[in-house]
Amino acid sequence: MSEEIKTLTISIYTENNIGLLNRISAIFQRRHINIESLTTSQSEIENVNRFVIVVKMTETQAKKIVGQIEKQVEVIKAYYHTNDETIFTENCMFKIKSELLFEEPQIQNIIKESDARIVTVNREFFVLENTGRRHEIEELRKKLDKFGIMQFVRSGRIAVTKDEMKITELLSK
Template identity: 70%
Template sequence: MKKECYTISVYTENNIGLLNRISAIFLKRHINLDSMTASVSEIKDVFRFTIVVKITEEQVKKLVGQIEKQIEVIKAFYHTNEQTIYQETALFKIDSKLLFEERQIQNVIKDNNANIVTVTPEFFVLEKTGRRGEVEELYNALEPYGLMQFVRSGRIAVTKDQMHISKILESFVPETI
């Protein structure tokens, strides 16, 4: 079977140790995570993990089934890239003198639709939000100038179809939440 990129969304209660148990499911199967993010969801007291993996559809179905067996997991879904709208955010910390001495760096910032977040006498910070390829393109353009620091978030995603998560989860959420 062909490996494909899947975004797994896991809706959970916020309990200590759940992240370890979810990551252990991937570890047991020797599946590497491309990215993982955690945040509050659109439902009060329900949290969401967004996990990106490159595996077969058969593997992702089994993974989602195993994840849903965790007591604190309310529901898990998986989607292909074509079924989601997704972005990543990156921050680039660069020596400030380059902003004024290297005219080309201003063009790189403009051409990549990056935003200057802060400027100090020692450094400036750029922010870029977009698909992974867009972030990597900016990284490759800035890297020759020397990066002081670089960090990229994991994927954040919503489905393209009209999935009303709140309504879907109503039947799964206990009255105590």
């Protein structure tokens, strides 16, 4: 019986070195695994960065990839988690013609219903920002699409685990 392909979040704690992103992405590329989203930022530990990578693969594949990632010199620790083991969200921004904000009452209803917030307004355009799960952002995009979106951008997943990751303890040893 074949193992189920799942959406998994891989967290990688690293030193911040040039070229590491290329080497990590090459590990996925060699296995023909597409990266659905990738976010990197400062972690909770000073001078330690954290990659959050979303992929669709089996847990067996994830164990192998995490092992390979940990062989990189700058990698401190790597983990993988299922969606049930994480709390996650994405951010997005929409740039839309300003006239629509005043001429289309439906747009104001969409903004209220989705809990989006207006970041800026000028004569030419306004910018909406929203946070949520990917399907919620896609739903909002579909609703706004019929009015014309000038620009759209969505972040990669940001995530924390429900369980403690004990990375701080690992580094203090």
